[in-house]
Amino acid sequence: MTGHHERLAVERVPKGLLIGGKWRAAVDGGEYEVEDPSTAQPLCAVADAGADDALAALDTAAAAQPCWAATAPRERGEILRAAFELLRERQDELAVLMTLEMGKPVAESRGEIRYAAEFFRWFAEEAVRIDGGWQTAPDGDGRIWVMRQPVGPALLITPWNFPMAMGTRKIGPAVAAGCTMIVKPAHQTPLSMLALAEILGQAGLPDGVLNVLTTTRPGEVCEPLLRDGRLRKLSFTGSTAVGRRLIEQSAANVLRTSMELGGNAPLIVCEDADLGKAVDGTVIAKLRNNGEACTAANRIYVHASLAEPFTSRLADRLGSMIVGRGTDEGVQVGPLIDAAGRDKVDSLVRDAVRAGARVLVGGEPIAGRPGYFYPPTVLADVPAGARVLREEIFGPVAPVVTFENDDQAIRLANDTVYGLVSYVFTESLRRGVRYAEALETGMVGLNKGVVSTPAAPFGGVKQSGLGREGGRIGIDEYLETKYVAVDV
Ligand code: NAP
Numbered sequence: 424m425t426g427h428h429e430r431l432a433v434e435r436v437p438k439g440l441l442i443g444g445k446w447r448a449a450v451d452g453g454e455y456e457v458e459d460p461s462t463a464q465p466l467c468a469v470a471d472a473g474a475d476d477a478l479a480a481l482d483t484a485a486a487a488q489p490c491w492a493a494t495a496p497r498e499r500g501e502i503l504r505a506a507f508e509l510l511r512e513r514q515d516e517l518a519v520l521m522t523l524e525m526g527k528p529v530a531e532s533r534g535e536i537r538y539a540a541e542f543f544r545w546f547a548e549e550a551v552r553i554d555g556g557w558q559t560a561p562d563g564d565g566r567i568w569v570m571r572q573p574v575g576p577a578l579l580i581t582p583w584n585f586p587m588a589m590g591t592r593k594i595g596p597a598v599a600a601g602c603t604m605i606v607k608p609a610h611q612t613p614l615s616m617l618a619l620a621e622i623l624g625q626a627g628l629p630d631g632v633l634n635v636l637t638t639t640r641p642g643e644v645c646e647p648l649l650r651d652g653r654l655r656k657l658s659f660t661g662s663t664a665v666g667r668r669l670i671e672q673s674a675a676n677v678l679r680t681s682m683e684l685g686g687n688a689p690l691i692v693c694e695d696a697d698l699g700k701a702v703d704g705t706v707i708a709k710l711r712n713n714g715e716a717c718t719a720a721n722r723i724y725v726h727a728s729l730a731e732p733f734t735s736r737l738a739d740r741l742g743s744m745i746v747g748r749g750t751d752e753g754v755q756v757g758p759l760i761d762a763a764g765r766d767k768v769d770s771l772v773r774d775a776v777r778a779g780a781r782v783l784v785g786g787e788p789i790a791g792r793p794g795y796f797y798p799p800t801v802l803a804d805v806p807a808g809a810r811v812l813r814e815e816i817f818g819p820v821a822p823v824v825t826f827e828n829d830d831q832a833i834r835l836a837n838d839t840v841y842g843l844v845s846y847v848f849t850e851s852l853r854r855g856v857r858y859a860e861a862l863e864t865g866m867v868g869l870n871k872g873v874v875s876t877p878a879a880p881f882g883g884v885k886q887s888g889l890g891r892e893g894g895r896i897g898i899d900e901y902l903e904t905k906y907v908a909v910d911v
Contacts, residue, residue, distance in 0.1 A: 429750060432520040436618050438469045440476055440637065443483035444630025450475040455639045457614060460526040460758040461748040461794040469613050472636040477605070477644045478651070480634035484576040484603040485653040487631030492573045492601040494629075499598055500550035503543040505626035510540035510619075517587070517618055522749035524612045525586055526757035526795075527713050529750055538875065539588040539619075542893065545877040546595035549898050553600065566909040571902040573601035574679055575655030578648050580641075580669070581616065582661045583609035583760055584715045584817075589660045589683075590616055592881070592892045594623070594633065600901035602656065605634045607645060609661075611760055613637040649673055658900065659683070660717075662815075663841070663886050681890035681900045683717070683882060685815045686843030689836035690720035690872075691858065693829070694728050696848035697870075701729075702736045704872035705821070708846050710744065710799060711873065713757050714819040715764070717887075718844045718866075718874065722812050724832050727825045734783065734803050734823050741799035741821065742784035748794070758794040759818055765795040768818030775802050775809040775822060785820070813839070829854065837863045842885035844874055865891075 438454075439446035448454075453471035458464065470476075510517070518532035525532070556569040579593040590606060597604050608616035620635045638644045648654050649672045657673050659666055660683040673680050690708055692701045708720035725733045749757035759765045769788050776782060785800030797818050805812060805822040812822060826832045836845055846868040847858040859867045865883040868874045875881060880894035890900050 429519060429523055432516050433467050433523060433614065435516070436520065436614050437621055438467060438617070440470045440472050440480070441617070441620050441633070441635040442476065442480045443634070444624070449473060450479075455610070457524055458611070458761075459523050460760050463793045463795070466523055466614070469617070469637045471640070472638040472644050473640060474643050474647050477636055477648050480605045480636055481576065481648055481651055481653055483631040484605055484634055487629065488573075488576055488603045491603050491629065491632050494601065496550045496553060496599075499601060500547040502623070502627045503547035503550065503595060503598055506623050506628075507540045507543040507547065509622045509626055510536055510543065513622070514540075517615065519750060520618060521586055521612075521615045522757070524614050525583060526760060527749050528754045528757055531712060532749070535585055535588050538877070539591040541877045542588070542591040542595040545893070546599040546898065549596070549895075550599035553898065553902065566911055568907040568909050570905050570907070572905055574901050574903050575602060576653060577602045577604045577656035577658060577901065578645065578654055579604050579606045580645065580657070580659045580661065581606065581608050583611040584712060584717070586612035586615035587619055590619055592877075592897075593658045593660075594619075596892075596898045596901050598628065598632070600898055602901050603632050605636060605648065607636050607638065607641065610637070610639045610641070645669070646672055649678065650675055652676055655679065656901065657681070666888070679900070681892070682888040683892060684843075684886060684888040685841060686717040686719070686883065686887055687721045687813070687815055687839045687841040688718060688844045688846065688864070689722045689724055689862075690846040691832050691836060691848065692723070692725040692729055692733055693832075693847065693849035693851075693854060694726040695850045695854070696726075696729065697850055698729060698732060698736070700870060701733065701848035702740060704846065704848060704868070704870065705737055706740050706872070708868070708872035709821050710741070710756060710819055713759060715760065715817050717815075719816070720821070720846060720872070721816055722836075723821055723823045724826050724835055725823055727827055730823070730825045734801065737821060737823070738783040738801040741801055741819070744799050746789065746796055746798055756799060756819055758796045760795065762795055764817060765797050768797050768816060768820060771811040771814060771816055772800060772802065772820055775805050775811045778806045778809045780805040780809060780811075780822065815841075829857070833858065833861045837861075840886045841883070843883035843887035844868065846872060
């Protein structure tokens with residue numbers, strides 16, 4: 424990848440706020456710098472919105488709502504379909520842009536853009552399938568008519584780890600349902616969202632339907648929106664701590680909320696697992712997205728009979744991965760998002776080692792180069808009290824713990840406040856079904872290290888969230904159900 428290509432990818436993106444179809448500066452003229460995590464150098468500056476900009480965005484979203492709700496579903500679907508095509512056409516350039524601001528290897532960024540685009544294709548198809556009901560009341564006296572209507576203006580808050588897919592997973596169903604929206608991307612990765620917003624405009628999305636606020640002051644920008652009665656919906660993807668605070672703020676106006684929050688995924692390798700499949704699945708469940716995924720395997724439980732061969736194969740695989748700048752050829756693991764992210768990973772590893780864990784590979788931040796690099800790391804014999812088993816790691820660290828029987832594995836796996844996803848490797852269907860039913864998570868990967876697909880309902884239980892994104896029910900988050908009692 425040349426510096427020229429990188430510069431072009433960044434230059435091409437609008438850097439302002441998108442409000443009412445116009446790209447404009449923040450009211451107070453504020454801007455902030457977006458950083459490349461592989462060099463710790465600035466890439467460019469974007470507008471830094473404040474509360475006045477947020478209210479201007481809500482004015483336009485509220486004004487556009489009635490007309491947008493009345494648009495033909497097919498028309499809304501065609502806009503999503505056109506945006507799907509544009510994303511696919513521009514995936515190479517968008518992948519470079521995403522890697523520059525987020526760090527993951529370009530091949531993974533390209534994978535995310537294709538995955539992000541699929542949400543638009545999926546919801547283009549769902550827009551025309553919004554239905555209702557008509558039935559005769561049980562006593563024959565009157566009719567029950569049920570219709571679905573858009574919830575209304577929505578605030579969509581997204582994280583930095585999947586800068587585009589976490590957006591399309593919300594924007595797709597909001598457009599399909601007929602909601603207008605304000606999108607607030609993470610401050611570290613605004614560029615992918617700004618590029619996406621421009622593409623939606625080119626695909627025919629009317630002015631005011633989608634508004635974008637980039638900011639370094641998320642509380643100042645979002646709280647006035649949540650407290651304004653015109654906003655009717657909040658969809659948030661991010662940490663459980665911030666999600667909890669936003670649920671509290673949403674209580675004032677009893678907002679509809681969807682929450683995709685943190686995870687602490689267990690990955691269980693049973694005594695009858697296919698070892699090769701289990702190692703492959705663990706590598707992807709752990710290292711996809713530099714380990715910075717809510718779905719990342721956070722705790723690896725291996726049956727004692729397989730512990731030695733599994734752990735040494737995993738250490739070989741992780742130890743041979745190429746770490747570097749995500750735009751460089753052949754790189755498999757990029758930098759972490761920032762110094763705080765890298766330092767957290769480092770502190771979790773140090774805590775585990777102090778408690779008695781053995782480092783098989785990695786275990787120290789990569790020194791002597793700019794950027795926030797941490798090498799793939801395997802820890803064995805991790806003791807139960809170690810923080811690395813309790814907290815979301817968000818980095819390329821695989822802590823391995825052994826177990827003796829299925830009951831113990833299920834107990835250990837469920838011993839967390841989180842409940843997003845779990846992974847089980849077994850060659851027995853009976854055992855797989857038992858685990859799938861007993862694990863307290865919204866999703867289970869059965870002999871699979873990746874569960875994400877637009878066609879399936881993605882989401883967590885316990886403190887991992889509320890609601891589902893994708894699948895047949897993903898659009899329900901943006902629809903209200905109205906019942907009309909009909910006298911006949
Ligand atoms: P985060 O700190 O919670 O931030 C997420 C988003 O919330 C960002 O846009 C952030 O803006 C914004 N935010 C922060 N404080 C806010 C406030 N007071 N009011 C309104 N918005 C606020 O999380 P993150 O570090 O970006 O992302 C990683 C987390 O996301 C992990 O916990 C991960 O598990 C979770 N995640 C979950 C899913 C899922 O589907 N369950 C998917 C991906 C990620 P700023 O950038 O300006 O701080």
